[in-house]
Amino acid sequence: MSPAPLATACAAADVEAWLADLGLQPLERADREGVSSWDLILDGRRRARLRVTIILDPMLALICWAHYAPPINDGFRRSYRKLLRWNDELPFVKFSIGEDERPLLVAEIPPASATRDALGLALARQVAVADRFFDETIEWLKAGGWSIEPVAAPAEGDAPGPGPSLLARYATALAELLGGATAPVPAPVTATADATTTGPATAPVTAPVTATAPVTAPVTATTDATP
Secondary structure (H helix, E strand, C coil): CCCCCCCCCCCHHHHHHHHHHCCCCCCEEEEECCEEEEEEEECCCCCCCEEEEEEEECCCEEEEEEECCCCCCCCHHHHHHHHHHHHHHCCCCEEEECCCCCEEEEEEECHHHCCHHHHHHHHHHHHHHHHHCHHHHHHHHHHCCCCCCCCCCCCCCCCCCHHHHHHHHCCCCCHHHHCCCCCCCCCCCCCCCCCCCCCCCCCCCCCCCCCCCCCCCCCCCCCCCCC
16 A cells, blocks of 8 residues: 655745745746746845755755855865864754755755745845855855855845845844844845846744755756856
8 A cells, every 4th residue: 555645734836925925036936746946046245146946845845955156176175174064053054065066055844844934034044154154155156156246235225135135034033143133124025036147046943944965856947057
């Protein structure tokens, strides 16, 4: 007798609605064999154009997979030690290495725990981590030809972009990454991300994320971003 399929509280339509509520406009969506993925580009306060792929496997997890840096081609031992040190420091998200030696920053949300705020906090945490370790990441970004340009400030009177809005919205939960500073929550902003990128595009405190290694063969709309 075949085992009954696992129940899931999360569907692709839910993720679409949550992204809209968070003011996030995906670049692309892809669907294959029951697995859906969405690509985002998010600016932080320091790190610009962090590419994140959201992958929903209803039987496994809702995964936020940030393309953190180009493949590491030099000083492997030193670089891996740095990633391991960061893993020891960070809750809810973990670094891993892809098959092409590209560092990935991953958060996983169990389907039964997936909510709008679980997804929003996971994405905000990834942006905050990319900001926090930006200086130590510049060498990798430059080696791969990825942009290290500073984040452009919004024009006077304009609302902050989606990334800074996420950081403000979840500032209290991210105090350990943002230096304890909190900020008022702005109204959600609809992203107008350009499909051309210069680099590769958690749960609430009551529902912590389990961070593990990413799935090995995700459905990714555009996993290889052209620097």
